[in-house]
Amino acid sequence: MKNIVLIFLLSFIFSCGMESKVEEEKYLSNVNGTVLPVYSYNFTVWDQVVSFPAGSKKFFVVINPFNGPGVVVDYYNSEFVSAIKEGGKIPLGYVYSSWGVRDLQEVEDDIDLWLKLYPEIEGFFIDEVEGTSETFYYYKEITSYIRSLGNFFIVLNVGTFPDEAYFDVADLVVIFENSLDKVENLQVSPFRD
Secondary structure: OOOOEEEOOOOOOOOOOOOOHHHHHHHHHOOOEEEEEEOOOOHHHHHHHHHOOOOOOEEEEEEOOOOOOOOOOOHHHHHHHHHHHHOOOEEEEEEEOHHHOOOHHHHHHHHHHHHHHOOOOOEEEEEOOOOOOOOHHHHHHHHHHHHHHOOOEEEEEOOOOOOOOHHHHOOEEEEEEOOHHHHOOOOOOOOOO
16 A cells, blocks of 8 residues: 545545545545645644644644745744644645756755754655656655655655656655545545555
8 A cells, every 4th residue: 555645725624525434434544644734824824733633643734934945944934843843743844846847956955955944844845746757767866865864754746646656755645635625526546556
């Protein structure tokens, strides 16, 4: 079974239109985490995220102060990262990849800046992932670079099923994301061998 993760957009309830409670429980038992992107500068939302119970599954919170880490520490984001960790959640730094065309050195510089400015970050959320076999080595380079720096979680946000090789280089691969109103009638088959 490959790692499966759901992405919630500032909403903590998931409904996927399952026909029965048994089917829903079977599906949810195979989901090993939730990724919550928090791209707003809203202290009320931050308080809700921090106080929301992490539960037994992994709960990742994506931090994105300036479409990445920015160039200086933002005190409030730094406090938010600390509070997330204290609440049993895993803070991830946002890094965009422009679907495999952003300069690799710029991507690596953002990763380095995250670690310099926000040393409590526990992983990286690589966004705008192309997911094709043609761009695989680009993303393999990024994930190898992150692994060379330490034991960090790596989440690749593809948004659809990528080439199978992507599952081998990331800890989690996001295969679907949308707002809750679009998810309610979704029929998915998340089981992959």
